[in-house]
Amino acid sequence: MSLFARRRVAILSTVAAATIALSACSAPGEDEESSSSGDGPIKIAVVNAQSGQLSSLGAWELKGVKLAVDEWNKAGGVGGRQIELGVFDDQGDPTVGTNLARKIASEGYVAMLGTAESAVTIAMAPILQQEEIPNITSGQSPGLVAVKSPFLFLNGPTSTTYDETLAKYIVDTKGIKSIAVITNNGSYGKGEHDAFLKALSSRGVTPVADHAVTTDQKDFSAALTSIRQKNPQLIFVGAEEVQSGLIVKQARDLGIKAPFAGAAPQGTPVFIDTAGAANAEGTIVSSPYLSNEISDASRTFAAAYKAMHGEDAEMHGAKAYDGAQIMLTALKNSNLATGKPLADAIRSTKHAGLLGNFTFDETGVGIFETSIGTITSGKLIAATDA
Amino acid sequence: MQVTIQTFIGGLSLGAIYALVAMGFSLVYRTMGLVNFAHGNVVMIGAYFASTFYLSAKLPFAAAMVIALVVTGLIGIVIERVLRPLENKDFDLMLIGTIGFGIVLEALAIIIWGATGRAVPSPVPGAPLDVFGIRIRTYDLVVLAIAAAATAVLVLFLQRTKRGAAMQAVAMDHQAATAVGIHVGRSNSIAFMIGAGLAALAGGLVGPLLYVSPAMGGTLGIKGFAAAILGGFGSIPGAIIGGLCIGVLDGFTAGHFQGYSELVTFLVFTVIIMVRPTGIFGERTVNRA
Incomplete structure (x- = not known):
């Protein structure tokens, strides 16, 4: 019995090791069949x-x-x-x-x-x-x-395109100058932060608040309360779907009424579900694929x-x-x-x-434009004045 | 000032969740001397059960929570039963076994519910209360109340019932406990069951605050474990204080150190543990390993 149980646990524990080992062991001598010749898949x-x-x-x-x-x-x-x-x-x-x-x-x-x-x-x-x-x-x-x-x-x-389009719409078209920024410090959030701030500074706009959060953070009371005191017209969020959703939900709970803006993640159903459709209403999104109805x-x-x-x-x-x-x-x-x-x-x-129409340049980027959409009644639809 | 109070309140509600997670860790540890590394993943499973009964089966939130508690408690019993033959034989294998269970539970969640996760709408509708510009979510009050009630029930069980006293006895000396006729295996089984039930309570309550996904157990598990250590591992009041401390500390470091908040939180944690290795309430040491 004890031998059996021991083996059972050993099997369980090797699950962990196996996941790592499977991805790690790739012996250089493994059969190097070229799949471009012959008629296999x-x-x-x-x-x-x-x-x-x-x-x-x-x-x-x-x-x-x-x-x-x-x-x-x-x-x-x-x-x-x-x-x-x-x-x-x-x-x-x-x-x-x-x-x-x-x-x-x-x-x-x-x-x-x-x-x-x-x-x-x-x-x-x-x-x-x-x-x-x-x-x-x-x-x-x-x-x-x-x-x-x-x-x-x-x-x-790239993020540069997303955020340049977004800044152009917010600052040039909408005339919004009082903007707060909240981004996470992961690779995506950091990229969004730099790209959006660059696009803002080229228009002579400095954000009224600039907060960084960690990728694991769940409670944003401190950052959001100090953003609330600055009373911005718009808040830019640079984080993945779920975290962006939590930020928006908690902001509304704290009584922040300003609309949010962001790139691709803010247009996804996961974002809208996490934030709650009513809370996400009016979010401005820069995305190359606004909806299935385009x-x-x-x-x-x-x-x-x-x-x-x-x-x-x-x-x-x-x-x-x-x-x-x-x-x-x-x-x-x-x-x-x-x-x-x-x-x-x-x-x-x-x-x-x-x-859109892909034409790759030497950098490997094939598409250089995004569209602006707004979340209206829980759905992302193209902005009419973009 | 407003920022300080608001940050404090924001930290409290997550802190209550960490406290529930920490209580599960501590209960199993004080009874068996075992750190259940699958605990974070049990929290995640509990969150999925609660959200499934609430969203898919359309049960009232309270009913969904009760069912989730029972089902997850049964999973706790299963984990203990599988690991039981290792008790007193090879403790390290038992620890690794709990890690294995954690991975299995996460994989099962991905198979059953998919990798994408789901958002749970708040079961307590209505705008947050506004007290002099400080916003308090009604759901946060519910979370704090349930956490307090769960603590009270657990303490009463451990101190006032025969079964609870038996568990205390096993925690103090399991050989002596066996000698006076206490079934150690059953006591461990109950510890695992209650631990899993507390995990389900934490998971079910945190669902509407956060987002239910197969990966959610990671952070909650680590913060809950840190809370248990901070309060004094094995101590039930310690778990509560530790959980609230970690939640509030997290909130303030997030405000002051922004991207480095996690680093600062755990630095502060490390310093406290170096100064007081047994944690805040850690007068009782359990050493069964």
């Missing part, structure tokens, strides 16, 4: 957080990618070959990410889609560059461009997404869908090339996607 890796704090992002991304690949596979694949997705969990952790980069290289994946977390993608980029594996990421930090890897592409605009293409996408996954599509899924479409189109156009030729094929792919 084409292997594409999807790396994203499937567990931990950022797993909701990872889940959306995966759903978008799956939908795109499913459509191609049903239409006969690329060059007569099916596409096989390998899903890897980076746990939102750069260290795990670098291990996965080596793993997908040794297992013969020709390309990678993801991650949604800029810090992880930046950590993986040097290895992917060395192994010549093209990567289309969903990150948006300007740091991704600074890596200068010819194998790294973005499936959306065009015929987005309506078709949303319907197919709902049919496949049983839930409403949102921006991250749409971005990942665009990224996967670009990758597969490039594979097709280059006649199933790998390495540098595939990267060149991605760069020369002109794609009319859900986010």
